[in-house]
Amino acid sequence: MGNKSLTLIGLGPMGLAMVNTYLDNGYQVTVWNRTAAKAEPLVARGAVLAPTVEEALAANELVVLSLTDYDAVYAVLEPAAGSLSGKVIANLTSDTPEKAREAAAWAAKHGAKHLTGGVQVPPPLIGKPGSSTYYSGPKDVFDAHEEALKVLTEADHRGEDAGLAAMYYQAQMTIFWTSMLSFYQALALGQANGVAAQDLLPYAKMQFAMMPHFLDLYAQHVDTASYPGDVDRLAMGAASIDHVTHTHADAGVNTTLLDAVSAIFHAGMDKGFAENSFSSLIEILKKQAG
Numbered sequence: 001m002g003n004k005s006l007t008l009i010g011l012g013p014m015g016l017a018m019v020n021t022y023l024d025n026g027y028q029v030t031v032w033n034r035t036a037a038k039a040e041p042l043v044a045r046g047a048v049l050a051p052t053v054e055e056a057l058a059a060n061e062l063v064v065l066s067l068t069d070y071d072a073v074y075a076v077l078e079p080a081a082g083s084l085s086g087k088v089i090a091n092l093t094s095d096t097p098e099k100a101r102e103a104a105a106w107a108a109k110h111g112a113k114h115l116t117g118g119v120q121v122p123p124p125l126i127g128k129p130g131s132s133t134y135y136s137g138p139k140d141v142f143d144a145h146e147e148a149l150k151v152l153t154e155a156d157h158r159g160e161d162a163g164l165a166a167m168y169y170q171a172q173m174t175i176f177w178t179s180m181l182s183f184y185q186a187l188a189l190g191q192a193n194g195v196a197a198q199d200l201l202p203y204a205k206m207q208f209a210m211m212p213h214f215l216d217l218y219a220q221h222v223d224t225a226s227y228p229g230d231v232d233r234l235a236m237g238a239a240s241i242d243h244v245t246h247t248h249a250d251a252g253v254n255t256t257l258l259d260a261v262s263a264i265f266h267a268g269m270d271k272g273f274a275e276n277s278f279s280s281l282i283e284i285l286k287k288q289a290g
């Protein structure tokens with residue numbers, strides 16, 4: 001059982017929400033932030049502001065980091081590396097899987113254990129039911145601190161490899177950014193035709209609601225590396241994406257995104273996948289041998 005005491009470094013919108021959630025749940029929280037003034041409302045609620053990073057690290061075994069990126073992590077921790085021995089760093093800073101692996105090795109060199117975290121929700125959802133965070137790193141370390149981590153969100157341990165939590169996080173963000181761009185693209189077409197976003201919205205929602213059906217089917221294709229063209233043929237898809245692109249071009253809408261999508265469809269056609277499902281496009285996207 002944890003002792004309901006931890007250190008949290010980094011008081012951006014995410015770190016502030018986290019500290020407030022810990023305070024709401026009766027935790028003793030020691031904080032440190034480059035801009036110390038951001039800690040004032042937390043100190044008023046009972047948090048302790050450590051004057052130095054060294055003192056913040058010394059206060060607790062569990063140290064939660066919520067910084068902009070891993071460059072900021074080193075900027076904060078490197079000068080205090082001598083105080084890291086014996087610490088568990090729950091690094092909820094987003095960055096790449098490679099940087100997470102390097103940070104885990106760096107922490108180990110200084111005698112600390114590293115858990116990588118990828119928070120899936122924005123600050124207002126911290127401490128709220130249904131929120132989740134990917135974790136990866138040593139399972140025994142995760143288990144020992146799961147109770148404290150679960151105060152923030154559900155804690156989903158994805159494996160021992162330090163990079164995995166970051167990979168899951170970036171995979172999710174891949175879907176988020178590209179699908180949101182597709183939404184804006186559709187709204188731009190609507191605008192060019194005098195149709196407001198609010199009028200397209202119910203149809204966009206309907207399309208997103210249909211997506212799980214496609215995800216289930218095509219994930220099977222990808223895992224079995226078989227792309228039967230029984231439901232859809234790439235040749236049909238390539239003709240369709242051309243119609244989409246021309247519709248936007250005719251309306252004077254920017255086609256940068258659609259040109260990129262179209263290029264991938266036509267690369268699949270050039271590879272001879274016309275009679276396969278468009279799930280065969282994974283063969284274009286995936287890491288190529290050699």
Ligand SMILES: NC(=O)c1ccc[n+]([C@@H]2O[C@H](COP(=O)([O-])OP(=O)(O)OC[C@H]3O[C@@H](n4cnc5c(N)ncnc54)[C@H](OP(=O)(O)O)[C@@H]3O)[C@@H](O)[C@H]2O)c1
Pocket residue numbers: 009010011012013014015033034035036038066067068069071072075076092093094095118119120121122123
């Ligand atoms: N906000 C979200 O919606 C959201 C959602 C999911 C995940 N995340 C991830 O959670 C992390 C924190 O998010 P956030 O929104 O709070 O980010 P943020 O506003 O960028 O966090 C800034 C924190 O990093 C510190 N910092 C940045 N560069 C520094 C440096 N060189 N030296 C020392 N401290 C430095 C800032 O200190 P100062 O206060 O002194 O500037 C502040 O404490 C990020 O990795 C973000 O990707 C955020």
